[in-house]
Amino acid sequence: MRPLTLFTGQWTDLPLAELAPLAKRMGYDGLELACGGDHFNVQRALKEAGYAAGQRALLAEHGLQVYAIGNHLIGQAVCDLIDSRHQAILPAHVWGDGEPEGVRQRAAAELADTARAARLLGVQRVTGFTGSSIWHAAYAFPPTSQAYWDAVGQKYTGCDFYQSALTFNKKDTLAVLSKYGIPSAKSVYLRKGENINVDEIVENLGLPVFVKPNQSGSSLGISKVKDQSELIAATEIAFKEDDEILIESFLDGMEVSVGVIDFKGETIVLGITEIVPQNEFFDYEAKYEGASEEITPARIDAETTKRVEEIAKRAYDSLGMSGFSRSEFILMDGVPYMLEMNTNPGFSPASILPQQAKIYGISIKDLCGNEVEKALQKRN
Structure with missing residues (x-):
């Protein structure tokens, strides 16, 4: 019977240390590690002794194997018609100055490095795709915002840009709606790096409070804080998802x-x-x-x-x-x-x-x- 594996490309917002036990509980035998998030970093594997072995050991702790690594986003840039959309899916060292032929050459070199990194991981398979000059006409990838479609005059469903x-910005949405008489919880807005006055926050909002990323979905990075001593740790969790966070009073x-x-x-x-x-x-x-x-x-x-x-x-x-x-x-x-x-x-x-x-x-x-x-x- 073939092993049941999970490709982690849709899970890169979740640290591998959290995804591994979850995947095991869901019944998977192993993972196909995506080259994204902290799941697998090709250049670290090539430059840091022990990195690849450490990723494999992390999975082994939860009874999981690694059967392949996937570098789909880099591969997309090998044969695609490169435009500004690709900057959002490529690491800076591959995007470079954005000149299309340079992007394609760096993407191809990164895929070759991916094969070398796979050997260090003890994996024989690298998965991905190479894009196509007609890909954009058949499938909307790389992803595009409404602003892109507005710029090219293409009609689309849903709301405008x-x-x-x-x-997607909770703080700004609630601020606008407050002008129309729509209430929300009392809150404190913080940017990463700003001083956090725990005593002042608790005095203004009381306890418990909710700490959440300002721009994030699926309830990722949200914590309910019942004790003042837990507040700083909760902000650190939220800041992993966004550079801006909200601390909101509890609505019972x-x-x-x-x-x-x-x-x-x-x-x-x-x-x-x-x-x-x-x-x-x-x-x-x-x-x-x-x-x-x-x-x-x-x-x-x-x-x-x-x-x-x-x-x-x-x-x-x-x-x-x-x-x-x-x-x-x-x-x-x-x-x-x-x-x-x-x-x-x-x-x-x-x-x-x-x-x-x-x-x-x-x-x-x-x-x-x-x-x-x-x-x-x-x-x-």
Whole structure:
């Protein structure tokens, strides 16, 4: 029977020391290490004695083998038509000055180094792909922002660049929405390197508090701090995800997730889903490993339902949104406090927004068809 392996390319935001035990619990026999995050660094393997052996030993501690290493992003630049998008996926020493032929040559050299590093790791396989001069026409990779499509005059579904960028920044989103009467938790904003006055923070916000990256998703880097002595460690965890963090006062209430879309010219609330996490809060495990219960519609009275719907629609319209959105609130004494807005929510059949649409009476086909029709009607 062939071993069951996990390619770690979609997990590089998670340190290998955390991913390894998780992969073992999920039933994997081994990993295909991505050359990204701290999973595997080709140049360190070539220059630092013991680095490759250390990565293998880390996996062995959890009963995992390493069967291959993957360097897909570097490989993408070998035969692709190089443009500004590639800078976001390539390390600085490969991107260099961005001159296309130089980028391709450095990418090819890096792949050769990857094969040498694989030998040091005791691995016989290097996986990847080499891009293509027609790749961009068949598949949207490297990834592009709405700003790129605006610049080339291409129509697309979902919200515009401004709304997408704004809502990924929690601090700025909440600041804008406060002008429209939408409340949120008291908070302290910090940049990496700034002095952290623990006593002052606790005096202003009380305990417990939530420490979270300002720009991050999937609840990565978020901690609930119950004791003052834990605060500095929590900020260090958050700063691993972003150079800006928020420390927010604790809101003791029900968490709800509210899907809002513009459907056939009207802003509608698809539903209000109650989030019941098994853990302290709706963290990564609760979101992606089933450690939560999602109840649609939420167990709230008619008056509270009306208030939440009104606030959610106001937030959506105030930001000039279009397309899908899912806003997160904490209900405290019947008042919805905004946590964040997600303009690119999960869209699998098990995800919250499609569940809400189904209960509302809108099929996935009609939901997507509506988005395509709106995109086609956009002006370039």
